[in-house]
Amino acid sequence: MTVRLAGVGKRYGRGGPWILQGVDLVLEPGGIVRVEGANGSGKSTLLKVLAGIERAERGTVHAPGSRAxxxxxxxxxxxxxxxxxxxxxxxxxxxxxxxxxxxxxxxxxxxxxxxxxxxxxxxxxxxxxxxxxxxxxxxxxxxxxxxxxxxxxxxxxxxxxxxxxxxxxxxxxxxxxxxxxxxxxxxxxTTAGHLVSNGALHAIPPVLADQDGPRTVVVVRAERLPEHLPGNPGRKPLADGTVRLDVAAAHSDTLLRRLLNSTPPVHVHSVAGPEHPEGVRP
CATH class of the missing domain: 3.40.50.300 (P-loop containing nucleotide triphosphate hydrolases)
Structure with missing residues (x-):
């Protein structure tokens, strides 16, 4: 369910400085959202407000469903x-x-x-x-x-x-x-990023994977691959009907876990990368 903050303000103690002020935020299901900011900028306070641990003095917080x-x-x-x-x-x-x-x-x-x-x-x-x-x-x-x-x-x-x-x-x-x-x-x-500064929230680009570091190649066969895959791998259809996925090696384990738990199922034909220079066939 969509999470919405509208005009949220938070301070500690009557008359204290505003840690958050006028914060507007919309977050959609399926997102991985990074929050940045200097020490004491209000990052933790924002998460506590989202978690329902802290109450906002101003504005509204709509965070339906379960929270952890x-x-x-x-x-x-x-x-x-x-x-x-x-x-x-x-x-x-x-x-x-x-x-x-x-x-x-x-x-x-x-x-x-x-x-x-x-x-x-x-x-x-x-x-x-x-x-x-x-x-x-x-x-x-x-x-x-x-x-x-x-x-x-x-x-x-x-x-x-x-x-x-x-x-x-x-x-x-x-x-x-x-x-x-x-x-x-x-x-x-990450699908989105936000910077907390002077009590306000500013959208920033999500951090991209290192495209120049070690890579892992995974060859798969599937009726349909998930739209969003960890590490945003490059996809190249091959002549035999399989698909070649090329991802930063740092995300290879996460990618494989996602593929092996996909619905409809994905069959992993081979994996080759820094840890498997000769290639591995499951």
Missing amino acids: YVPERFPPALPFDARDYLCHLARVRGLSADRGRRRADHWLERFGITGYAGTPIGRLSKGTCQKVAVAQALLAEADLLLLDEAWTGLDRAARGELDAAVTERAAAGGLVVFVDHDPARLAGL
């Missing part, structure tokens, strides 16, 4: 172990006990922390705690997913999993809005 939020700082002093915390949040978001446990175990496995499922959150390392913070937002497949520096503290594999999760959520019709300190985060995947 990863805060910039996740409180580790919680009376749960990792799995119980995720199961608790799943129930809060309306999942049955069985489905909640399956979803919790799914994300524990994807982030490589199944071995810490029974560890109290207060005893987890900062990086593992951040994986739990991200997992709790992905449990219920929210319509609006808000990520405030969610990649910070994650290892490379976990960052890749979060990139893939963002792409999956958008491909399924969800809307993702994120803040991150890395200017190249989700390059080639």
Whole structure:
């Protein structure tokens, strides 16, 4: 569902300075939207307003459907172990006990922390705690997913999993809005960008993928390829009816995950790139 902000203003305390003022914004389902700005500019406040955590003093916020939020700082002093915390949040978001446990175990496995499922959150390392913070937002497949520096503290594999999760959520019709300190985060995947400055919001071009770096070639056969694919790969129909996809190597794993979960199904014939110079046939 479309998210709309109209004339939104936000400040802390009566008579305090306006952190956001006159913000107008329209965001469509399926988008991956980057929010930029200097420290203290109001990026986190904007995400909290979208999440419903902060109330706007002025204007209107229309954000229908379910929402999930990863805060910039996740409180580790919680009376749960990792799995119980995720199961608790799943129930809060309306999942049955069985489905909640399956979803919790799914994300524990994807982030490589199944071995810490029974560890109290207060005893987890900062990086593992951040994986739990991200997992709790992905449990219920929210319509609006808000990520405030969610990649910070994650290892490379976990960052890749979060990139893939963002792409999956958008491909399924969800809307993702994120803040991150890395200017190249989700390059080639973002559909829009906005800069917060002096309380106002300014549209900026989405970050493009590096077209000069290593490339991966994926040859596929499909009745119909999805219109939007991670990394915006080049497409070249081949004489045998297959299609050659050429994408920045950084997005190859996310692209393959999207292809293998597509409807109608996509058959991957071969993959060749920096990690597979001889080519691989699944």
